Amino acid sequence: MSHTHRCDSEEISIHTSCWTMTKRTFFLLVILGFCATWQKADAQITLGKPIFRVPSRSLEDSYENFYCELDKIPTNQTILYQWFKEGNLNKPLGDYSSHSKEEATFTVQVKLAYDGRLICKASVQNNSEIMPTFSDLMDFQVLVPVEGVHIISNPTSGDLWEGDSLTLQCNITKGTSVLYDWLLNGVHLLNDSSNNQITIPRLSSQNSGVYVCLAKNSLNETHDYTSKSERRSVHVKEYLSTPEISYEVVKHAKGNFSAYVKCQVAKGSPSINYTLFINNHDVHVVSSEDQHALFPVPIVLDQDMGTVYCQADNGKTPVQSRELKLKVESVGGPMRMRLEKAVTQDFEVLGVWIYCSVEKGMFPQYCWFRNNKSLENQGPFYRTFHPNHAGLMVRLHPDTAGSYHCEAFNLFDNATRVSGPRTLITHDAFNKIPTAVAATVFIFFSLLICAVLACCIYGVVLRKRQARKYMFRLKDFTDMHSVVDDDGVDDKIEELEEDEYEEREHDDLDTEAYTEDMEVVQASMMEDSDKSEEEEENNLDNYSF
Template structure:
């Protein structure tokens, strides 16, 4: 019995004088991962109790009934679990304290310059990927959740922990993120949160248009202001005769419409649009608010178009109203109305005459001509804002369609024009030569009558240069051109 007591006493003394327990943990850990802390103690009388401590708080307790069996503590890494840890080992009534370690959260943060990342086209963008304080980190960049590679569009060329775009465009707008990987510690990775980069386009010159409609209660006018380029938000304002009468903020579309009072044939002033952003302030042209009703004499002009082979390829009819701000057009062939929803002109080799409306119905194109085709065409015009307004009709025009070549009369007319141009060109050359000869004669007379020593003429004699010219006929435009030949 005494021998057993002496052995126990010596064992306690050995435990008290042995090395303290050791708590180990490697580096930092990503958010949400499992951190494993290992507490190892020297040989101690059983049972051995291990307690993991964070400051003064007990995190977990483990009891071992076997010798030389360390305690492992598993912690889910969160922001609250970050801090200093140590373990307490209790055996045989004695408690020893291990070393302290710091559990760091492996953070990766993406920052931008400018901040927030909202910038205009042509500006410089700098993104920085800030990872944990460890050596041997590698960086992976993401654009719109795809890994940035040399084939990424638009081209992005990150250099380590930085990504720089010297002159951004709207294509560079999107979501960016980065990921750090600690290759020296089991390739542990940590990703940043996404950063949305907004690239704004500069405003173009604002434009203005006016429209008018007739409702049951009278007329309703509208002024539309818009820009073809530019990024919202922007502030649109309407000015009438220099005074601001309405304003509206555009958050999605760069087109804003303002209602205005308008009456046909009455001068309602002059409108102008203004658009402003944080760096731009632009004005549109001035638009008079004066609507002229359709009226006056209406006529149809016919233009025949020929191909390179001197054969008629198409005919184009233009409707010319006497007046009217918002005209609506309608066409008739041989007294019957042509459909409003005409298809675009078909290929020129179509067998029968086909129709196509251009310029809002103002012009009618006839293609796919057949020999002997054609007919009597009229156009009608009325106010587009009033369906009950009367039609103003043009006189009938007979359009002759044929796929044949130019007629003898047309050929004679063109030949006469060419001859006339040649005569004018030859006459011009003759006049130039006559003027040059007269000038040389004057110089000779002046030098003969001079009483002093003989001096060379101040102006060298002119050498006649003959110029040639060719005449070119543009069948499509029906024009004659005088082309000089060197």
């Protein structure tokens, strides 16, 4: 019995111990489940999208503040903010731990490496169960002041000629977001500001000058960081045009003469070497910065000194002028004068132009005289024209009356003169009707009156003759119808026809104007003839009775 009781006591002790352990395990399991449930609920928290605020641009090595924050933070845990550059999210450029839900502020010393697109990341610190979120990408521009601007030219050296190509490139040693401006002699050229070079495919003289490159970038749209390049001087050389050759004659104090041959180009860059050739021999060479050169050549008047031409060269292809015959002929021979009138619509002569020309002479000069008194180049009623004063214009009024003539002499020597014919110029002489013209008009008018008078007389005579013929014919027909004898009638008719035939042979007058009268006469004659035939038939009838 005792043994059994002891066993029951031990069994009860074991059951009590097992219950105690089971109770503890239950409570532990409850606590672990609650913790697991809390962690699971906590893991379901999500963060909103952070807002990242950065300036659009900033200067290198300056200090700027970047801001990042969440609109709503659904947890009391610490939020970790980090910012990165696009394409490198494994390397944060800055971080900030927010304990009281304040926004993150990053104080940044701007570096050139930050230029590009930036992003902010928000996450719960030391808790990888809550998924982090990212802001939108923000553009950030790092400005580096422009330094070391210089121009590179292609071609780099040598002369530039019109038609060649030229490229100028503006290079810098430092600077970002650079815009370029080009100036020629202080004037802006139209060019793409983002392009650091300009190209001129065909140079001309207008492209000559000083080129300057202006490189710049801006900060906050208010300040310009600008650097000017060293100046680049461009000189475009022009090709020479074909030279023109001419000469002037000069008389020296000793009485000898020289021809100053002028070789001139219209365009071409200096310096220019001019060469004169006489009879294909090189005789003179002159280097000049001007577009012409003079060569003195001794000559003798009225003698053939040969041919001359010149050549110009400015370093490219030499150009040659035409050949010119060097023979100076002095004035001589007869003088010719030609006169033209200025006439109004009423045929009134208001003025005259007089032209003089001498037969010989290469450099003639003219002077004019009125009543043997020399005239100036211009006066109250006249003026000379043409470069050598070969023409004279005279306005007609009473003061212009006089005898005019011209004289010719050598431009380089007025010792030899040739005088022209004299002509009388007055207002009345040019505006009165000439005698020959008046006589011609009078004769023509007289002949016209005579012709009209003859026509009138001719018409009167013809009408009278026609009237007389009509009366004769009427009388003859009356006498003819009064005769009954046929033979007598036939004889009478034959006589009348013979008389009429003779009258037609001797009548030369035109009777076309009186056709109407003849038709009346013929009609009357036919009526008389019909009446006569009726009377004869009646007489025959009576006779038969």
